[in-house]
Amino acid sequence: MIELASAQEKVLRAVQQAAPVTVALNDAYGLVLAENIVSQEEVPHFANSAVDGFAVRAQDVVSVPATLRVVDEIAAGGVPHVAVGAGETSRIMTGAPMPSGADAVVMVEDSTEGKTPGEVVLSASVQVGQAVRPRGDDVRVDDVVFHVGDVLHSAAVGVLASINAPHVSVVPRLRVAVLSTGDELVDDGSPLALGQIRESNRTMLMGLVTQAGCTAVDYGIVRDNEQALEETLRRAASECDAIVTSGGVSMGAYDVVKALLGRIAHMTWMQIAIKPAKPFAFGMLDAPRGSEAQRQVPIFGLPGNPVSSLVSFELLARPALRKMMGHAALHRPSLLAVADADFLRKTDGKIHFQRVIAKSNSDGRIHVAPVSQQGSHQLAASALANAVAVLPNGDGVLQGGEVRILLLSDLVEGA
Ligand code: AMP
Ligand code: MG
Numbered sequence: 001m002i003e004l005a006s007a008q009e010k011v012l013r014a015v016q017q018a019a020p021v022t023v024a025l026n027d028a029y030g031l032v033l034a035e036n037i038v039s040q041e042e043v044p045h046f047a048n049s050a051v052d053g054f055a056v057r058a059q060d061v062v063s064v065p066a067t068l069r070v071v072d073e074i075a076a077g078g079v080p081h082v083a084v085g086a087g088e089t090s091r092i093m094t095g096a097p098m099p100s101g102a103d104a105v106v107m108v109e110d111s112t113e114g115k116t117p118g119e120v121v122l123s124a125s126v127q128v129g130q131a132v133r134p135r136g137d138d139v140r141v142d143d144v145v146f147h148v149g150d151v152l153h154s155a156a157v158g159v160l161a162s163i164n165a166p167h168v169s170v171v172p173r174l175r176v177a178v179l180s181t182g183d184e185l186v187d188d189g190s191p192l193a194l195g196q197i198r199e200s201n202r203t204m205l206m207g208l209v210t211q212a213g214c215t216a217v218d219y220g221i222v223r224d225n226e227q228a229l230e231e232t233l234r235r236a237a238s239e240c241d242a243i244v245t246s247g248g249v250s251m252g253a254y255d256v257v258k259a260l261l262g263r264i265a266h267m268t269w270m271q272i273a274i275k276p277a278k279p280f281a282f283g284m285l286d287a288p289r290g291s292e293a294q295r296q297v298p299i300f301g302l303p304g305n306p307v308s309s310l311v312s313f314e315l316l317a318r319p320a321l322r323k324m325m326g327h328a329a330l331h332r333p334s335l336l337a338v339a340d341a342d343f344l345r346k347t348d349g350k351i352h353f354q355r356v357i358a359k360s361n362s363d364g365r366i367h368v369a370p371v372s373q374q375g376s377h378q379l380a381a382s383a384l385a386n387a388v389a390v391l392p393n394g395d396g397v398l399q400g401g402e403v404r405i406l407l408l409s410d411l412v413e414g415a
Contacts (some may be wrong), residue, residue: 051108
């Protein structure tokens, strides 16, 4: 058996960040920037009101209530028609340009209609600049708003839209082929004969691949037959940037993935000191594509047991896919949580990964309890987990103790 850390290192060393491409902003969400973004525009582009209210000269509302004459109405998208003079005000909406002469805005909540039509009574004084958003106070021309390596999260793509950056240079979204192997697998809804099971790993792995920010491409079920598998893998390698397979990597007589890849790819077959997900195969398959130089496509051969497949993907495939997509943070967030139950285990030289439900507690800490079934075939129970507890070799952790967890989901709910 090899240590998890060495297996992860071996895999990460073998894969490289993909070459940058230019994409439309709407396709950039979640990708990593390959260029610094220097703004050519100011945001906001003009001084405007932060509230619905009345644009005034602050000096006219030093003593309140103050009655002012309304000389204009300025909507968002509209323009001021006249300047604001002494004793005057313009009704103004949020985001509308400030009229000249005015230097502050009194919010509409601090106003009542005057006795004479066309007049307003303002009941609050304001400082110069109050409720005014100056030109350029979010972004200025030549500001470097984002740097190479930054992840384009939702707010970031929003900023790029705000400065008119319709295309950006990014590390591309990987196309990842997903296939499952096994003579027992059925995915057409037909009644199950004895020995058959419904295929589930491929569907799950396509979800995990998507969650990792890649595009999942379905290559279906491949039977335990080396020729069929070779044909599918070569096609997947020519069409995709990485391949994830499930099944066929352990010690069984029909473990064809292991057998075939040993022959056609630069392959390492590993027995990793973890539970679940001990067997794992990793390698690079040569894939000429069109006129391009020889490419090598990584193959992640995950075990067939559904929970093992999930854990193996999380620990070994996901970090590598993230490296290829230019991320600096490759692993799931690791933090200490309070054990709400005993996490007992036997000493066997392996790290155990128990699936847990993590919740933020009223004591301000994350608490975890194991899901009810921990068998590597019991996906239904593991599907309730949003984290895994990491139990190093030893006896485990008692209730109330601290246990390290890896968060698998952003959805940690409150108590
Ligand atoms: P294997 O790794 O191929 O020896 O498979 C180990 C176990 O996982 C067996 O019980 C398989 O039937 C099951 N298994 C393999 N592939 C899948 C799959 N795609 N979906 C659900 N279960 C699977
Ligand atoms: Mg199999």
